Amino acid sequence: MQQVLAQVSLTFVCPPPIGYALEKKVVKSKAGEKVGLLCCHEIPSSESLHNYRVYWQKNITEVVLAYADGNMISKHKRYENRTEMDTRNLTLWISPVEILDNGSYQCVVQHRRRSQNSVVCDEHVTLFVTADFSKPNITAEVSAHSCESTEMVVSCSSHGGFPKPKISGVLNNMSVVWNTSWVSMSSLSLYNVTGKLWLNVTKDVSFTCSVEYNGFVKSTSLLLKKKDDCVVPTVPPSYNVITASSIIIIIFILAITLAARYLPRHVCSHCCKPQDSVEEGVKECMKPPVSSEVTSETSSV
The missing domain is CATH 2.60.40.10 (Immunoglobulins)
Known part of the structure; x- marks a missing residue:
């Protein structure tokens, strides 16, 4: 087992040769769903998994799982009970997907011919995991x-x-x-x-x-919504307006006072002759008027 794992590590750490372009595939999934990462090789119906070695690794340093001679030889503890591999198209299934599963995955397939293992394919797949936000x-x-x-x-x-x-x-x-x-x-x-x-x-x-x-x-x-409870403040009158209003009111009050005192005397001056005493003046004013007929008769006598 130790010898196999050492070989797996060497397989993943070695960089690709110069001029060898890695085709990167992107897979998107949501947390809690089931997602499949496709490998770069499918085993023909004429052969079986016993003739291959398959390695799934994350971020070059973390072996997700590995198969050799048709049997699983390694599996990371974080993927226990969450991963399985299709034995025909070598797809890696992860369920349920977690946020920590984000990253770059690599599928390496080796074919055993006689006593040698030749690399059939080496492909990278990037997994983006999302979790839905609540409605804003x-x-x-x-x-x-x-x-x-x-x-x-x-x-x-x-x-x-x-x-x-x-x-x-x-x-x-x-x-x-x-x-x-x-x-x-x-x-x-x-x-x-x-x-x-x-x-x-x-x-x-x-x-x-x-x-x-x-x-x-x-x-x-x-x-x-714009607030519509706007109240226009009452503008106080200016100082000049207050002063003018006060003067008008004072003049009006004085006019009424003078009129109240002047009018009674003016009326009495027409109905009464001036007397030596107030009492006689009052009596004189209270005499009834003498008709013109009586005056004529008296003058005749």
Whole structure:
């Protein structure tokens, strides 16, 4: 067993010869799904796995599994109960896929002829694993308000996804720039992301926040409403207006006072003759008027 593993290590570490181009294939999968990584060779129906050696390795240093003489000779403990290989087309199946499975894989196939092993193929496959982010949550908080506009702090957040995402936003069909922050335990752990934006809203507008990751997009829209409870403040009268109004009121009061005192005396001066005493004047005023007929008769007598 030790001799076989040593040979496996030498097989994977050796670089390809100069001018030998490695065709890299890319496979995308989501965490929790089942994914198959295709090898570069398929065993003919006239032969069996006993005539081959197959090595699946990750990042050149980590042997996922290895077969020789039709039997499994090595398997990494992290892939226990999660991997199997098709014995005909040599596809490596991983289920369920984990975030840590991200990386470059290599399939090396050797054919045993007599006492020698010749390399049939050597191919690299890159696996990208994604985890879906939650639907973005948008909140808007009013920071200032006037009759012309409403200033808002808009936040957009999403969590539980992979890889590191990008937040984008659209306001009135125009993109906006976010102040973005990420939280993750490591480069191969799930991410939480939050973006903040300061907006000056002059009318009701539709706003969209999107979280983009590895070709996938999650979006949420929200209607941002401008506050319409604007009350125009009452402008106090100027000093000149107050002064003029006060003068007019004072003049009006004085006029009424003088009129109240002047009019009774003016009327009494027409109905009463001046007397030596007040009492006689009052009596004189109270005498009934003498008719013209009586006056004529008296003068006649």
